[in-house]
Structures are given as C-alpha cells and as structure tokens.
Amino acid sequence: MTSPLEQKKLKIAGPHVVTANRTGDGAVIWRTANKLWSTNLSDAAVVRNSDDARALWAEAIADDVGAVGSYVAPVQVDAAGIIAPGNLRERIRVTGTTIELPVAV
Amino acid sequence: MYAYDELDRTLVRERVEEFRDQVRRRLSGELTEDEFKSLRLMNGVYLQLHAYMLRIAIPYGTLASDQMRMLAHVARKYDRGYGHFTTRQNIQYHWIKLEQLPDAMADLAKVGVHGIQTSGNCIRNITTDQWAGVAPGEIEDPRVWAELFRQYATLHPEFSFLPRKFKIAVIASDNDRAALRIHDIGVRIHRNSSGEAGFEVMVGGGLGRSPFLAKTIKPFVSRRDILSYIEAILRVYNQYGRRDNIYKARIKILVHELGIEKFAAEVEDEWQKIKDGPLALDEIVIADIRSRFTYPAYEKQIDNPPELKAAGSDARFEAWRRNSTSHHKVPGYAIVTISLKETGKTPGDATAEQMDVIADLADKYSFGEIRVGHEQNLVLPSVAKRDLPALWRALDAANLATPNVNLISDIIACPGLDYCSLANARSIPIAQEISRRFANLETANLIGRLHINISGCINACGHHHVGHIGILGVEKNGEEFYQITIGGKANQDAALGTLIGPAVPYAQVADLVEDIVEAYLSLRLRPDELFIDTVKRLGVEPFKERVYATH
Numbered sequence: 001m002t003s004p005l006e007q008k009k010l011k012i013a014g015p016h017v018v019t020a021n022r023t024g025d026g027a028v029i030w031r032t033a034n035k036l037w038s039t040n041l042s043d044a045a046v047v048r049n050s051d052d053a054r055a056l057w058a059e060a061i062a063d064d065v066g067a068v069g070s071y072v073a074p075v076q077v078d079a080a081g082i083i084a085p086g087n088l089r090e091r092i093r094v095t096g097t098t099i100e101l102p103v104a105v
Numbered sequence: 106m107y108a109y110d111e112l113d114r115t116l117v118r119e120r121v122e123e124f125r126d127q128v129r130r131r132l133s134g135e136l137t138e139d140e141f142k143s144l145r146l147m148n149g150v151y152l153q154l155h156a157y158m159l160r161i162a163i164p165y166g167t168l169a170s171d172q173m174r175m176l177a178h179v180a181r182k183y184d185r186g187y188g189h190f191t192t193r194q195n196i197q198y199h200w201i202k203l204e205q206l207p208d209a210m211a212d213l214a215k216v217g218v219h220g221i222q223t224s225g226n227c228i229r230n231i232t233t234d235q236w237a238g239v240a241p242g243e244i245e246d247p248r249v250w251a252e253l254f255r256q257y258a259t260l261h262p263e264f265s266f267l268p269r270k271f272k273i274a275v276i277a278s279d280n281d282r283a284a285l286r287i288h289d290i291g292v293r294i295h296r297n298s299s300g301e302a303g304f305e306v307m308v309g310g311g312l313g314r315s316p317f318l319a320k321t322i323k324p325f326v327s328r329r330d331i332l333s334y335i336e337a338i339l340r341v342y343n344q345y346g347r348r349d350n351i352y353k354a355r356i357k358i359l360v361h362e363l364g365i366e367k368f369a370a371e372v373e374d375e376w377q378k379i380k381d382g383p384l385a386l387d388e389i390v391i392a393d394i395r396s397r398f399t400y401p402a403y404e405k406q407i408d409n410p411p412e413l414k415a416a417g418s419d420a421r422f423e424a425w426r427r428n429s430t431s432h433h434k435v436p437g438y439a440i441v442t443i444s445l446k447e448t449g450k451t452p453g454d455a456t457a458e459q460m461d462v463i464a465d466l467a468d469k470y471s472f473g474e475i476r477v478g479h480e481q482n483l484v485l486p487s488v489a490k491r492d493l494p495a496l497w498r499a500l501d502a503a504n505l506a507t508p509n510v511n512l513i514s515d516i517i518a519c520p521g522l523d524y525c526s527l528a529n530a531r532s533i534p535i536a537q538e539i540s541r542r543f544a545n546l547e548t549a550n551l552i553g554r555l556h557i558n559i560s561g562c563i564n565a566c567g568h569h570h571v572g573h574i575g576i577l578g579v580e581k582n583g584e585e586f587y588q589i590t591i592g593g594k595a596n597q598d599a600a601l602g603t604l605i606g607p608a609v610p611y612a613q614v615a616d617l618v619e620d621i622v623e624a625y626l627s628l629r630l631r632p633d634e635l636f637i638d639t640v641k642r643l644g645v646e647p648f649k650e651r652v653y654a655t656h
Binding site for chain 1: 131132133134137138152153154155156157185186187200201202203204450451454455456457522523524526531533534537583585
C-alpha cells in the first residue's frame, strides 16, 4: 500500500474520500459532505474526479485544528451506495488491526 | 542501575511542562500541525494509522522495577493495556491520545522515563548489550560509556538537527548482542596489545533502502579520547551529510560515497583540532558516572543447588532452563531471557499485567532490574540458580515462559501495516503464522538457532537485512508481497542477507519459510551445523533451487 505520505500529485480514478486523524485523540475520521468530520466511513463525502477531490481535500486541510494528516483515499461504493475501503491500508484503518490485540478492548 | 541526579529529573519535568503547553496551544489552534509536528516528534510522539504513538526511551535497555510498573500503569491508564518493545530497546504505545499525553508523560517523569530524542534528526537512544554488566568475559560494563554518551548527546545544541537520525551502540564483549555494525556508530570496548582497554570505533552502518554494515574507522581509541573522536565523526557528518535528499542523508551514504579512507581522513583532521580540548576525558568523570551505577550485592551461591536438581525432572522446566537461561559472570547466578514471543502472539508485546508480573519478579529474584534486548525480549540479568524453578513457575503462569529464545519462532517483527503509517505490508500476522507452524518445541530444537526478521517496508525497523531469514513486505499492484533473503546476521560476523528469489504473496510466505527450513535440514552436514553456517557454506543457490521449484 503506497503510503499517503508519498501522495504528491493528486490524480484519481474511481470513488475516493478524504480521511485524517482527529487532532485530540488521533481517531480515524472522514470528511463529510456537510463540511464536518465523522468517525464512520459511511458518512464520508465521495468524490469521483480530481477537481472534486482537490476541493474536498483543501477544505480538510483548512481545518487544521480538528484534523491532522489528511489525505485522499480510495473507496469502493456498491450499488446500494455502501462505502467500503479501497485497499488494505484503509480497511485496517476502518476495521482495526488484522491481529488480535493483547488486551481485548 | 544508574541513579539520575536532580539535573536529569528537572530536565525531564520541565520538558513535560513545556510539552503540556505545546499540546494546549495545538489543541486551541495557536499552533498549526506544521508548527507542532517537530515539537511532538522531539518528544517521541508520532501519528500512526489508528492514533498517536508514544515512543519511550529505555537508555541502554536498562529498567528498574518501578519504571516497569510505571510503563504498565501508562499502558493501562492511557493506552489499551499493553506496550510494544522495539528493536531499539524502546517501548511504544500505539493508541495514545494527544489530549492525555502530557499527563502520561508526567507520570513517566516520576520515574525518570521520557520520550526525548526518540525521534527527529538527533542522537537517539544509546543502545547496548542486554547482558551488560553480567556477561562472563566482558571487559567492563559498557553502560557506563553508554550513559556518558547519553549525557553528552542529550539536547546537544550542535547535534539536535543533524542531516538525519543518528544511532550509537556500545558493547564490551567479543559477542555482539547489540548489532553494532548496523549502527551509525558502533563502539566496541576491547584491549590493545598492551592490555589497555579502549574502543574500536565503527561507522556508517544502517539498514533501510540502502543497507550498509559499519566499517572500522579506528581500531583503537583511548578512553581519554573517545568522546572527542565521536564528536569529530558527528562534526564531519553534520558538515558533509546530505540534507537535500532524505534517502541519502544518513551517515552510511556519506561514508559510502566518500569512501572510508577519505571519511576517516576528514575525521582525523577534525579530531586533531579538538582532541585536547574540553572533551578530553578525565578519569574522574568516568569514575563519577560509574559511581552512580549500583550493582547487586551478590551472595555466595552454589552453582548446582538442590532446588535446581529437584526441578530437573520436570521436562517443561528443563526445556525452559536449557533455552532461556545463560551463564552469568557470578557463580550460582543465571541470566534469564523472558521471551515475548508466545506462539501466535505479537513479537515484543507485553500486557500491563505481564509488565507488573515482571517488575514483581525482578524485585523478588533479580535485584529489581530488567533489561530490554534488541531482539524484543526482556531479561532478568541476575537470578540465583536456586530461584530458577520458582521464577519459571511464575513466568509460566503469566505466559512468559515460552522456551523459544534464539529458535525459529523468536521472530523480530516491526509493527507493520497493522499500525504503521509508513508500512507497505503486514509483519505481525506473518510472524504469528510462522510461530504457529513451528510451535512444536522438538521441531524447533531440531532446527536449532535460526533468526527470522520481518519488516513491513524498506525502512527495515524489523532488521530484515540481518535476519538469517529476512522477510521484507512490499506492495505490488495494491497487494502485499514479500521478498525473502537468507544469510544475514547481526552479530560480530555481521552480514547482509541475499535475495533468494522473486517476491511471493502474503499467503505463501509461511509455506516458503517451511520450504527453506526443509531445504536446510536436508542440506546441513551435521545436526549441529546451524542454518546460517549451511547458507555460508553453500550459498543461496541450493536453497533457491529447492524452494522455488515448489513456488
């Protein structure tokens, strides 16, 4: 999974969302259509071209107090509109580690 | 143990309060993330996939029992009840909240523990042999020198913004348990032909995308001159190291591009200018640092006590004793390695409960002292042999007595894509699957000493280049693939592994490791020819032919 830290030129194909970590506690968050952040991927605004992605990302970057490390991430959207992560990295961010943690949460 | 003085304690307390204010300003928006990032990194705070991560330095891998209890407390109160011991003798918490970090750091500061210089382009935690001070045949306790280097490097204004991070390790034994040659500077204490103790200095080691083993730049530097010589190296690096390209910024690249002779000449020039200055060490300074280390009051013990003989009939105890205890410099005592490699679990992880158990056992059986090794295991450095059966029972009850130290399931693994924002592929589940496949102790002992090291990206935190079997996760078209090397080693005969063939997908890695092991068992000359020696004798080809015929 190419790290989003290496995301330089933004050129997307297919559905994408903007994601980040919440500044205060580091929780994984997604940018919503109403210019807020949500901890549910299902609330994320989905963009499908580079211009829209750049605009959504710029808006996320502007919220420097609320979020940290924002980037554009691929998703899959099925016929019912259900959003799913587009690669393993994002799946891990959504569902947690693929391993059992030493202490159950 | 080393007793910190008031200066150290004040420095750590003041840093916590400074960071508390920085966090407050970050959360209120007074500081942007761009402004805050370098400040948090200077305190060991990273942003990972799921949360912030706090990296805590454990200087030269030595922990007191009260420090271990505090690590447990922080895991329980501020994280998710566990911590991860790393290949740099540090501990990391992977679920920490920025809002709570100042309080967590304040708690840690109560026992002199902190994250200062665990990130950033500065001199990082000084590492050493986890058996320092107790290993038979050691010239002296290398932690005295590690502590000297720590004091020198802490907040050093000239070396706080080096071209890139800088790692120093020091040992005083012929057996390198600290992986000296993969450090920016490796220092080995030895005696010259006159019997004088001094330092072999190695420079330019490092892994990552351009792996190099450190080269000996000076075979013998006197005690008086070691600090000025290290400073000369740092100055040459600081002046000539590349700052235009992060991938070429480590000292290993400078040494490689200049050549060791030219680099050494530059260092020599610089050293001649400073060697007789304030860094020339007075024996009083060394003696003062040494005096701050307290050592156990060893009792006269018999080397084969009745308690040990009585427990010898318990096969499980005997398996553990043979595997996890080592000779101590004092008769009647043993060095005990606590495996953090329970079958199917994450290498290097310990729960808060386990940390508390280890702290209690350290108090009861090992003079209150614990060590962290770069192989991600812990050590109780001084246990009376008569206490081994009782210690084993307590460790076993806490799932801390897996007798697999130095065996195939004693795997080094970085956090990988399950946690790390830099990773391309997962490391931990690969390690867990391999450990399950080789859980049978009889099989593992039949195979013998074999180190598997796994990294989830080219940054090589899992030291894959120097694993007997090295596994590197890469990405290919959005899928996890793994390159396999064999023949690497991190000891006094350090070597970089050789690629054995094309990368294989995630699902095939454990099969491939099994095939490599099968090939080894059929190729070795004798049962006591270690895997690494068979690879050295035969090279990669016979393994490649056998393994890739089936993949």
